[in-house]
Amino acid sequence: MNKILVILPNNLGDVIMALPVLEGLKNKDPEVHITFFVETGYEGGLVGTPWCDRIFLFDRKAIRDGARTRNWRGSLDALKTIVEELVRERFRRIINLSQHPYAAYIAGLLSCPQTQGRVFLREGNHAVPDAWSRYLYAIPFGRAYNGLHATDIYRKIAGTADIPVRTPLTVGENEREEAGRFLQSRGIDPAGPPLMVLQPGAAYQAKRWPIEHFAALGRMLLDRGGTIVITGAAAETDSANSLQSLLNGAVVTAGVLSFRETIALLPHASGCVTGDTAIMHATAALGRPVYALFGPTNPVETGPYCPGAWVFSGRCPNRPCFCFECKTRLCMEAITPGDVYRAIREESPANATSDVYRTVVDADGVIRLDPLVGQGRPYYLPAGAALTRRFVDKDYAPEAPPSDGDIEALKNETMIVADAARTMAQSLTEFESTRSPDALRDYEKIRANLSSLSGVGVFWTALLNLRLNGVPLLDPAKGIAESRDLCREMADALTSALSIYP
Amino acid sequence: MNIIPCDPRDPEFLRRTEAVRQKSGRQLLDDNDLLLLACEEISRTFTREEIRYSA
Numbered sequence: 001m002n003k004i005l006v007i008l009p010n011n012l013g014d015v016i017m018a019l020p021v022l023e024g025l026k027n028k029d030p031e032v033h034i035t036f037f038v039e040t041g042y043e044g045g046l047v048g049t050p051w052c053d054r055i056f057l058f059d060r061k062a063i064r065d066g067a068r069t070r071n072w073r074g075s076l077d078a079l080k081t082i083v084e085e086l087v088r089e090r091f092r093r094i095i096n097l098s099q100h101p102y103a104a105y106i107a108g109l110l111s112c113p114q115t116q117g118r119v120f121l122r123e124g125n126h127a128v129p130d131a132w133s134r135y136l137y138a139i140p141f142g143r144a145y146n147g148l149h150a151t152d153i154y155r156k157i158a159g160t161a162d163i164p165v166r167t168p169l170t171v172g173e174n175e176r177e178e179a180g181r182f183l184q185s186r187g188i189d190p191a192g193p194p195l196m197v198l199q200p201g202a203a204y205q206a207k208r209w210p211i212e213h214f215a216a217l218g219r220m221l222l223d224r225g226g227t228i229v230i231t232g233a234a235a236e237t238d239s240a241n242s243l244q245s246l247l248n249g250a251v252v253t254a255g256v257l258s259f260r261e262t263i264a265l266l267p268h269a270s271g272c273v274t275g276d277t278a279i280m281h282a283t284a285a286l287g288r289p290v291y292a293l294f295g296p297t298n299p300v301e302t303g304p305y306c307p308g309a310w311v312f313s314g315r316c317p318n319r320p321c322f323c324f325e326c327k328t329r330l331c332m333e334a335i336t337p338g339d340v341y342r343a344i345r346e347e348s349p350a351n352a353t354s355d356v357y358r359t360v361v362d363a364d365g366v367i368r369l370d371p372l373v374g375q376g377r378p379y380y381l382p383a384g385a386a387l388t389r390r391f392v393d394k395d396y397a398p399e400a401p402p403s404d405g406d407i408e409a410l411k412n413e414t415m416i417v418a419d420a421a422r423t424m425a426q427s428l429t430e431f432e433s434t435r436s437p438d439a440l441r442d443y444e445k446i447r448a449n450l451s452s453l454s455g456v457g458v459f460w461t462a463l464l465n466l467r468l469n470g471v472p473l474l475d476p477a478k479g480i481a482e483s484r485d486l487c488r489e490m491a492d493a494l495t496s497a498l499s500i501y502p
Numbered sequence: 503m504n505i506i507p508c509d510p511r512d513p514e515f516l517r518r519t520e521a522v523r524q525k526s527g528r529q530l531l532d533d534n535d536l537l538l539l540a541c542e543e544i545s546r547t548f549t550r551e552e553i554r555y556s557a
Contacts, residue, residue, distance in 0.1 A: 016555050060544060067545035072515040083537065101549065105540035108557030109533060120536065473527060 002032045005110070007096040007117070009039035009058050011203070012259065012278035015046060016149045016285050018097055019168035022051035024160025035089065037106075044259035048172055058082065068221045072093065083109045086254060090405050094119075095158050101126070101135065116157050127470030131392045132156040134466045138388075142459030143298065143320070144378075147385030151305045154367040156393075161365060165305075169285035171264045171274070179264035183229070190268040194226045197265060197283075199274035201236030201254070206296045206326040207275045210333060211239060215246035217273065217337035221330040221344070222247060229253055229269070231262050231279055245445055264278050273340060275332075276302065286310055291340050295331035300379045304359060305367055311357040312344045315376030363399060369396050381405045383501075384456050387414065391463075392499040401502045411498055413457040418494040420446050420465060425487035428480055464490050511545055 004025060008018050015038055025032055035054040036046055045432050046055050066075035087110060096107045096117030107119035110246035116130045118137070128134045136153050139146045155161040171179075180190040188195060198218060202208045228247055231238045232254030253262055261281045266272060271289035274280040276297045283290040284304035292304050294313040298320040303311050313319060314334025335354040342349060349356040355376045357369040371381070383402035387410055390396045424443050431439035447468075449459040467486045473479040509516075518541040522535045533541075 060547060063541065064544050064547055067515065067541050069508045070512045072541070072545075075544075076537060079541050083533075100543075100547065102540050102543035105536050105543060108521070109536050109540070120539070122530045122532075122536070124528070124531055199505055401505050474530065 002029060002093075003035065003091045004032055004093045004095065004305065005035050005037060005056075005089070005091040005112070007037040007094065007107060008062060008098050009037060009100065009103060010042065010098060012042050012044055013276075013281045013302070014097075014150075015042055015044075016169065016278060016281040018154055019045060019049065019051060019285055020151050020165040020305065021095070021097075021158045021160055022049070022152045023165060023168050024155055024163035025049050025158060027163050035091070037086075037103075044263075045169065045278070045285075047260055048175070049170065050173040051168070056086070079364075086110055097154055097157065100229055109334065115208070121470075121472055123474045124471030125469060126471060127472075128466050129235060130157060134391050134463055135388070138459050138462035139301065141462035142388075142456065143301075144381050145384040145388045145456050145459045147300060147368065147380050148389065149303065149305055149367045150301050164365065167287070168265070168305075169282060171267055171286065175260070176267050179261065180268060181267070182253075182257070182261070183251070183268060187249075188227050188229070190253060192227070194221075194270040195229060195268055196221050196226055197229050197269045197272040197274075197279070198243065198250075199229055199231050199272060199277055199279045200239050201232040202275040202277050205325040206323050206329065206332070207277075208239075208332065209275055209293045209295075209335065210329075211243050211246070213333075213335070213337050214243050214273070215282075217340055218243070218247040218250060220247065220337065220341045226270075227251075229265060231257075231265070233259070263421065271344060273344075280304055291334065293335050293340070293415060295319070295329070296321050296326065298322075298379055299357065300369055304371065307359055307361045307367070309359040310340075311359065311369060312339060312343075312352075313355045313357070313376065315355060317377055319377055320379065364396075383407055384410055384459075386500055387497055388459055389404055390500045391460075391493055394496070394501075398500070402500065404468060407501055410456050411501065413453060413455045414460065414494050414498055416453065417450065417457050417460040417464070418491045420450055421487040421491040421494070425484045425491065428484035428487065432477075432480060432484070460490075513544075515542070 008015055022034055025034060033053045035056050036052045037056045037058055040057045040059045043055050046052050063075045063078055064421050091112050093114040094107050094112045096103055104118040104120045104126055107115055107386035117133045118126055121127050128137055132153060183190050198214055200211060200214050228250040230240045230250055230252045232241050234255040235256035240252045244250050244252045266283055266286050266288050272283040273291045275293045280290055280292050284306040287306055290304045290309045292311045294311055299311045312335045314331035316331035319331050339352040339354050349372050352373045356373040357371050359367050360370045362368050381404045386398045388401045424446050425440045453461060468483055471479050471482045519538055522538050
């Protein structure tokens with residue numbers, strides 16, 4: 001049997017973002033058996049999905065807490081038992097989508113013949129063997145040069161980008177009916193006036209839309225005759241109750257319904273207004289209307305993954321800053337209830353005080369943010385993003401030649417890295433023939449100098465370092481030869497990628 | 503001056519992990535080595551309330 005292990009012991013939202021990968025793998029080979037390695041508590045997006053055959057729960061916190069005590073051997077034994085169980089499965093392929101270093105150690109322990117994503121080698125270094133995983137890892141170094149959603153990158157890593165995404169998340173008929181009965185028990189007729197789901201909570205302060213804004217929007221919806229459900233996890237009960245106290249007749253499910261029961265409400269709703277949360281990802285994965293409010297995080301990378309979603313973002317000059325706490329909260333404060341209300345009514349966003357986007361599927365099947373009102377700091381530079389994508393995907397050709405931004409600067413900095421990589425290869429060649437330490441010093445010096453770049457060169461340097469750091473050096477001669485070839489390959493690929501520009 | 507150790511982990515655990523790190527790059531690591539490294543890495547993972555970890 002073709003057994004695949006997908007590793008992503010991350011939060012609920014990340015797991016839901018990976019569902020299109022599972023759907024693609026199953027559609028490509030219906031006989032494939034997929035095991036999903038997920039952290040305990042974050043399996044809600046996987047329960048009941050036809051795309052996953054086994055949910056492998058990993059109790060990280062229990063192992064962590066034990067390892068922090070004098071009884072650390074107990075945690076070590078527990079981890080060993082988990083790994084032995086995974087080894088017995090004899091996976092043919094591992095797709096490690098996690099960026100946690102410990103996941104790379106676990107991937108290394110499984111000694112699988114085919115691994116995508118980060119893996120720790122027995123030679124003693126971390127390697128990222130496939131090009132799209134390296135691209136994913138390079139993004140934090142140069143966010144302005146990526147225009148792809150994380151899910152689309154996951155799909156490229158898994159080799160399922162050519163399989164259309166249709167129903168990554170499903171809610172069973174029984175679950176839907178149960179949710180309908182719940183609504184009726186709280187005085188809401190599922191077949192009655194439009195029901196809007198409001199999700200005021202989010203993982204941390206900077207991602208939360210002000211409660212007053214939620215309340216103002218809620219009042220507009222209630223005045224129009226609508227009904228409202230306020231969702232949230234148990235820990236978000238207080239904020240949900242605060243909002244309810246400002247919205248007469250709204251129903252709170254925070255702390256009442258599980259995550260799975262909550263998403264079963266969504267098919268009954270006309271939409272969901274939410275920050276960057278797991279509920280946002282679930283609403284999008286169910287293909288329901290979503291109004292996503294973005295602050296410190298990046299909607300290009302982790303926005304709603306479905307066509308037609310609305311995305312709002314305040315025009316903070318620092319966005320996306322990824323701050324957990326923010327004094328000004330400008331990005332979230334600047335999204336007005338009126339902006340969201342007009343979107344719900346499908347009215348023109350022309351007068352919006354925040355930036356407004358809708359998601360569209362490009363001809364090549366990737367999700368893109370289409371700006372309806374986009375006056376704030378751009379999330380990325382399309383000309384640079386096209387270049388980095390072309391570097392990884394030799395067949396990629398944008399619909400129109402990139403023309404925005406400073407293409408000369410992109411070309412120049414790309415050539416600087418290409419020339420540096422060539423010179424590094426020459427230094428290693430010289431070392432191979434002369435054994436001169438000076439040649440190695442030259443190599444290291446050129447490599448270190450690349451850290452002074454600030455444009456797209458940062459992205460290229462990250463990619464080069466990811467490759468070079470993954471070269472085992474137990475056999476130095478072999479390691480030198482491999483590094484030399486990688487530098488040459490990198491130089492050639494960079495030069496070739498520039499052909500994207502006319 | 504009394505110094506209160508802020509790392510709650512057992513010194514033996516840390517010593518063994520460090521020994522594996524010293525081996526790293528000099529000889530092939532075995533399953534027990536990798537398990538120890540994984541366990542040590544997990545011991546440093548965080549929830550949002552814990553801010554000292556950096557991957």
